[in-house]
Amino acid sequence: MRQPQTTATRVAEPSPRISGQVANRLRTGDRTGHEWYRFVLSFPPHLVRDCLEKFAIVAGQRVLDPFCGTGTTLVECKKAGLASVGLEANPMAHFASTVKTTWDKQGGELLTSARRIADAASRELEAQGYGDDSYGPLFDGAKSCAGRAKAPLQSLDDQQTSLLLGSSISPLPLHKTLVLLGEINRSAPPRLASYCHLALARALVESVGNLHFGPEVGVGAPKADVGVVREWFNRLADIARDLDELRPRRDISCRVLRADARNVAHELPPESIDAVITSPPYPNEKDYTRTTRLESVILGFIKNKAELREFKRTLVRSNTRNVYRDDNDHGWVELHPEIQRLAARIEQRRIELNKTSGFERMYARVTRLYFGGMARHLAGLRSVLRPGARLAYVVGDQASYLRVLIKTGEILARIAESLGYRVTGIDLFRTRLATATRAQLREEVLLLQWPGAGKSLGQARERRSQILRLTRNAPQTSECCFSLPAQVQPQTTFSVCR
Numbered sequence: 426m427r428q429p430q431t432t433a434t435r436v437a438e439p440s441p442r443i444s445g446q447v448a449n450r451l452r453t454g455d456r457t458g459h460e461w462y463r464f465v466l467s468f469p470p471h472l473v474r475d476c477l478e479k480f481a482i483v484a485g486q487r488v489l490d491p492f493c494g495t496g497t498t499l500v501e502c503k504k505a506g507l508a509s510v511g512l513e514a515n516p517m518a519h520f521a522s523t524v525k526t527t528w529d530k531q532g533g534e535l536l537t538s539a540r541r542i543a544d545a546a547s548r549e550l551e552a553q554g555y556g557d558d559s560y561g562p563l564f565d566g567a568k569s570c571a572g573r574a575k576a577p578l579q580s581l582d583d584q585q586t587s588l589l590l591g592s593s594i595s596p597l598p599l600h601k602t603l604v605l606l607g608e609i610n611r612s613a614p615p616r617l618a619s620y621c622h623l624a625l626a627r628a629l630v631e632s633v634g635n636l637h638f639g640p641e642v643g644v645g646a647p648k649a650d651v652g653v654v655r656e657w658f659n660r661l662a663d664i665a666r667d668l669d670e671l672r673p674r675r676d677i678s679c680r681v682l683r684a685d686a687r688n689v690a691h692e693l694p695p696e697s698i699d700a701v702i703t704s705p706p707y708p709n710e711k712d713y714t715r716t717t718r719l720e721s722v723i724l725g726f727i728k729n730k731a732e733l734r735e736f737k738r739t740l741v742r743s744n745t746r747n748v749y750r751d752d753n754d755h756g757w758v759e760l761h762p763e764i765q766r767l768a769a770r771i772e773q774r775r776i777e778l779n780k781t782s783g784f785e786r787m788y789a790r791v792t793r794l795y796f797g798g799m800a801r802h803l804a805g806l807r808s809v810l811r812p813g814a815r816l817a818y819v820v821g822d823q824a825s826y827l828r829v830l831i832k833t834g835e836i837l838a839r840i841a842e843s844l845g846y847r848v849t850g851i852d853l854f855r856t857r858l859a860t861a862t863r864a865q866l867r868e869e870v871l872l873l874q875w876p877g878a879g880k881s882l883g884q885a886r887e888r889r890s891q892i893l894r895l896t897r898n899a900p901q902t903s904e905c906c907f908s909l910p911a912q913v914q915p916q917t918t919f920s921v922c923r
């Protein structure tokens with residue numbers, strides 16, 4: 426692939442300082458507020474701070490994260506005294522971001538309730554013949570239960586169980602979790618219950634369940650027993666401690682909407698946003714619904730397959746597990762030759778390698794749908810941006826589809842440019858080792874500016890005629906790019922993957 430003809434600059438190869446995990450790590454001084462529940466490999470708070478500084482964002486302005494996940498941008502903005510708004514389609518991540526940006530409760534009050542709940546749950550488990558390692562000085566349930574008859578274990582219903590990754594939680598830890606959850610639901614004051622639920626979500630992912638992240642979610646060795654009450658209580662104590670530190674910033678505005686970022690123009694008022702700092706999905710087969718499945722099911726965010734499908738449909742298509750017959754985002758990049766060539770290359774490679782599974786057949790289609798969905802998002806976003814707004818999209822190059830390199834940042838830069846944005850840079854954030862190819866893949870910060878509707882229309886027109894000239898003259902070789910009008914029609918239908 427040729428270098429893009431954008432105004433962007435790609436920087437030189439990374440120094441060891443920013444290779445691998447280092448750039449992404451949560452710094453010790455940054456833990457407050459962020460650790461309550463966090464996606465593995467979320468971008469780090471210091472990256473958000475760097476962008477805020479670069480964009481010179483000041484109090485009175487508003488920052489948007491349209492793919493806010495577990496809320497790194499939002500928490501960091503609120504800590505800096507800056508108003509923000511987040512969109513997130515995943516109900517568990519939306520819940521986490523909402524709780525992580527609600528700082529109006531007292532830590533002491535939360536701890537008092539948590540102790541009461543922990544005591545009651547420990548007593549109940551003890552009465553049932555199950556000890557739960559001491560979470561504090563009061564109980565040593567494991568010892569006091571020795572030799573006692575055991576009550577039947579509680580479990581999830583069949584629909585819920587069928588949603589879980591097999592063996593992602595062992596029977597006894599699940600029972601203890603459900604007993605604790607029952608106690609939270611019975612006796613946590615309503616104003617504090619969400620912190621209790623979030624602490625349980627974190628405990629489930631980090632230590633109660635059998636999950637491991639690397640970075641994909643997998644199931645590791647089963648844990649026969651875990652001190653669930655203790656694990657939960659310790660995480661709640663972290664939240665309580667942080668709340669006292671964060672309380673002075675409690676009135677800084679932050680809204681988190683459960684919404685599809687491709688419909689952003691319907692969600693936010695016109696010209697209300699001064700900066701965007703975000704990390705959207707990449708076309709890499711990562712399924713965020715699996716990453717959050719255990720806690721989503723146990724906490725009741727997803728109750729059955731229909732609900733799961735409904736929420737998957739609101740996600741940008743970035744993996745072959747959520748592609749649907751009537752998906753039509755590809756229409757947004759139909760006339761974008763670079764994306765068409767990329768998809769054709771992936772399909773060609775599949776045929777050469779004789780890969781015939783349903784998933785492999787979807788690789789080319791999901792690539793088109795991904796970039797189309799991002800184009801739709803960027804197109805809608807224009808109306809909510811103030812003229813001069815600055816944007817940072819953290820995205821990674823990928824080689825997940827039969828090792829065909831997808832330069833995500835460069836392609837998004839071209840799409841953005843065709844929609845009237847100015848591309849002001851593509852900075853290297855870090856590199857990652859691709860497991861399949863052992864090559865270092867770039868993770869970049871795509872920097873954009875929205876010049877305002879008047880200015881960008883002129884630019885877009887100019888760009889369109891340039892593109893038309895290019896496509897007429899050399900359709901196969903030019904690296905041109907242009908957007909479709911908003912009223913683009915969906916193409917034919919496709920077979921459904923799942």
Ligand SMILES: C[S@@+](CC[C@H](N)C(=O)[O-])C[C@H]1O[C@@H](n2cnc3c(N)ncnc32)[C@H](O)[C@@H]1O
Nearest residue numbers: 467492494495496497513514515685686740741
């Ligand atoms: C890379 S993660 C963001 C991580 C985030 N920076 C954090 O701090 O946790 C991408 C997020 O985009 C969400 N997402 C995917 N498609 C979406 C859509 N159409 N609208 C809103 N959110 C979406 C996913 O659920 C996921 O949480």
